Amino acid sequence: MFVVATAGHVDHGKSTLVRALTGMEPDRWAEERRRGMTIDLGFAWTTLPSGATIAFVDVPGHERFVPNMLAGVGPVPAAMLVVAADEGWMPQSAEHLAALDALGVGHGLLVVTRADLADPAPAAERARAEIAASSLGAVETVAVSGLTGAGLPELRAALDRLAARLPAPTVDDPVRLWVDRSFTVRGSGTVVTGTLGAGRLRVGDVLELAGAEETVRVRGLHCMGEARPEVAAVARVAVNLRGTPRDRLGRGDALLTPGRFHRTDVIDVRLTGDPAVDLPATLTLHVGSAAVPVRVRPLGADTVRLRLARPLPLLVGDRALLRDPGRHHVTGGVRVLDVAPPPLSRRGAAAARATVLADLDGRPDLAGELRRRRLVRVGALRRMGVPVQATPVAGDWLADPAHWQRLGEQLTEEVGRYAREHPLEPGMPVDALRQRLALPDRALVEALIRPPLRVHGGRIGTPAVDTLPEPVARAVQRVRAEYADRPFRAPEADRLVDLGLGPREIGAAVRAGALLRLADTVVLLPDALDAAVTVLAGLPQPFTLSAARQALDTTRRVAVPLLELLDRRGATRRLPDDARVVVT
Numbered sequence: 001m002f003v004v005a006t007a008g009h010v011d012h013g014k015s016t017l018v019r020a021l022t023g024m025e026p027d028r029w030a031e032e033r034r035r036g037m038t039i040d041l042g043f044a045w046t047t048l049p050s051g052a053t054i055a056f057v058d059v060p061g062h063e064r065f066v067p068n069m070l071a072g073v074g075p076v077p078a079a080m081l082v083v084a085a086d087e088g089w090m091p092q093s094a095e096h097l098a099a100l101d102a103l104g105v106g107h108g109l110l111v112v113t114r115a116d117l118a119d120p121a122p123a124a125e126r127a128r129a130e131i132a133a134s135s136l137g138a139v140e141t142v143a144v145s146g147l148t149g150a151g152l153p154e155l156r157a158a159l160d161r162l163a164a165r166l167p168a169p170t171v172d173d174p175v176r177l178w179v180d181r182s183f184t185v186r187g188s189g190t191v192v193t194g195t196l197g198a199g200r201l202r203v204g205d206v207l208e209l210a211g212a213e214e215t216v217r218v219r220g221l222h223c224m225g226e227a228r229p230e231v232a233a234v235a236r237v238a239v240n241l242r243g244t245p246r247d248r249l250g251r252g253d254a255l256l257t258p259g260r261f262h263r264t265d266v267i268d269v270r271l272t273g274d275p276a277v278d279l280p281a282t283l284t285l286h287v288g289s290a291a292v293p294v295r296v297r298p299l300g301a302d303t304v305r306l307r308l309a310r311p312l313p314l315l316v317g318d319r320a321l322l323r324d325p326g327r328h329h330v331t332g333g334v335r336v337l338d339v340a341p342p343p344l345s346r347r348g349a350a351a352a353r354a355t356v357l358a359d360l361d362g363r364p365d366l367a368g369e370l371r372r373r374r375l376v377r378v379g380a381l382r383r384m385g386v387p388v389q390a391t392p393v394a395g396d397w398l399a400d401p402a403h404w405q406r407l408g409e410q411l412t413e414e415v416g417r418y419a420r421e422h423p424l425e426p427g428m429p430v431d432a433l434r435q436r437l438a439l440p441d442r443a444l445v446e447a448l449i450r451p452p453l454r455v456h457g458g459r460i461g462t463p464a465v466d467t468l469p470e471p472v473a474r475a476v477q478r479v480r481a482e483y484a485d486r487p488f489r490a491p492e493a494d495r496l497v498d499l500g501l502g503p504r505e506i507g508a509a510v511r512a513g514a515l516l517r518l519a520d521t522v523v524l525l526p527d528a529l530d531a532a533v534t535v536l537a538g539l540p541q542p543f544t545l546s547a548a549r550q551a552l553d554t555t556r557r558v559a560v561p562l563l564e565l566l567d568r569r570g571a572t573r574r575l576p577d578d579a580r581v582v583v584t
């Protein structure tokens with residue numbers, strides 16, 4: 001099935017055309033029949049020559065009912081713009097086209113009606129020129145008479161071609177069904193209707209109400225007058241919500257796949273088309289079938305922040321329309337750039353925000369969102385409409401890769417600093433670290449830990465120190481504290497004993513990797529090796545033993561075995577003349 005909305009000036013023959021195509025009566029209300037005018041939305045369907053089904057959303061043409069028109073057009077992907085041959089292009093033709101353009105409707109047809117009353121060519125030419133400048137672009141044109149039926153077979157064929165051009169619906173997406181009507185059916189209870197633009201509905205589904213944060217169960221589904229166990233997009237659908245009082249939901253509400261949409265009352269948007277220089281401070285935002293008053297705060301040249309009078313389930317990339325209800329005038333279109341924007345409380349925040357927004361295009365972009373939010377939950381991103389194809393760093397957290405790497409470096413620094421400031425403690429408490437790094441979740445801290453660091457007893461430290469017997473671990477910490485600023489000076493044997501490290505303790509510490517034995521009684525802290533390579537790499541190459549000794553600020557007792565160890569590990573290479581180079 002595909003769904004097309006009509007559009008066009010009042011009395012140009014939209015309803016007559018839908019009636020002629022479908023044999024159904026789209027104007028449902030007695031008042032509409034009496035006044036010969038469409039006030040609200042009408043619906044009808046038919047089968048095309050290809051066998052495809054097409055449903056029409058027939059909208060009112062009178063300017064007073066533009067909000068109803070927008071509720072019908074908002075969720076529909078294609079439009080049939082109707083212009084009467086005898087009247088030609090009229091104000092509501094223009095306003096309806098402006099609305100379709102603002103909403104970014106990209107597919108449609110031009111139908112010149114009442115072709116039995118006048119030559120359709122002039123009206124067609126003018127209309128085509130207007131339409132060409134809109135999001136609809138170049139459209140196929142068909143002249144018809146709803147009265148005589150002339151042109152209807154050609155129109156059916158053109159509708160088939162239009163259907164073939166429409167993008168395939170995404171039936172696996174979450175459901176956001178904008179409600180355009182709600183009524184009570186005797187014996188069945190509350191029924192709502194809408195255009196299902198994406199996703200799939202099944203009897204028994206549990207859905208959320210956008211406005212009430214409560215869930216409802218789908219008791220029955222109707223599509224084209226028939227009960228169905230399941231309806232997939234794109235379709236006109238009636239949903240029976242027996243048990244839900246009718247006053248709980250109406251036009252502008254939405255039925256949602258639970259947990260998949262972010263309800264927001266603040267959005268940052270880009271104005272599309274010609275951004276008006278002076279936007280009024282209050283306007284009405286039309287999106288889907290909803291119409292909500294908004295307060296407008298300009299940010300950049302074509303970006304504004306909108307504060308909605310009530311929250312709506314919006315996604316990054318949504319198209320919407322701003323209208324000035326006082327002046328009966330479509331102000332322009334917007335594309336949603338951010339549905340969870342940061343507050344603008346600091347001085348200069350608005351200008352900074354405008355710079356960020358200038359780079360956004362409303363296309364959900366995972367890498368960009370991660371860069372801006374740094375750390376964000378999978379569910380939150382999904383609810384904003386960002387497709388998530390990335391592996392969480394911990395739990396359901398996603399991280400910007402560069403930020404994550406910086407956090408890892410900060411963590412190492414913090415743990416190192418803590419060890420220096422608290423030499424007797426066996427590591428830094430995880431919660432203290434979480435606070436230092438301002439991380440929202442302990443799981444993130446744990447995910448950032450890389451060997452040789454590890455968590456032990458709620459603290460983060462090096463495993464060697466953790467697993468050593470308590471007195472030995474303390475003794476090693478004392479060495480660390482005492483030699484922090486001269487890492488290549490090995491303590492003399494009697495100093496080691498003073499610090500609590502006799503031959504047995506030294507053996508345990510070396511086995512655990514907490515000390516590095518260079519020679520019988522020469523020990524260093526294990527990180528001295530890497531530090532030594534860094535110092536040596538800074539020397540003019542090759543360097544001599546004596547240059548190395550001076551650069552490391554140590555004695556031959558340490559320098560000789562240290563360089564030999566580095567040679568064995570391949571970090572340095574000894575040349576035939578006994579000088580060395582650092583291997584890079």
Ligand SMILES: Nc1nc2c(ncn2[C@@H]2O[C@H](COP(=O)(O)OP(=O)(O)OP(=O)(O)O)[C@@H](O)[C@H]2O)c(=O)[nH]1
Pocket residue numbers: 008009010011012013014015016017036037038039059060061062113114115116117144145146147148
């Ligand atoms: N001669 C002739 N009259 C037509 C044709 N199509 C519509 N009309 C007449 O034009 C008038 C308006 O037609 P509608 O179909 O109600 O127009 P509409 O565009 O649906 O009007 P709104 O929904 O109120 O905007 C009616 O009197 C129709 O009988 C046509 O092809 N030929």
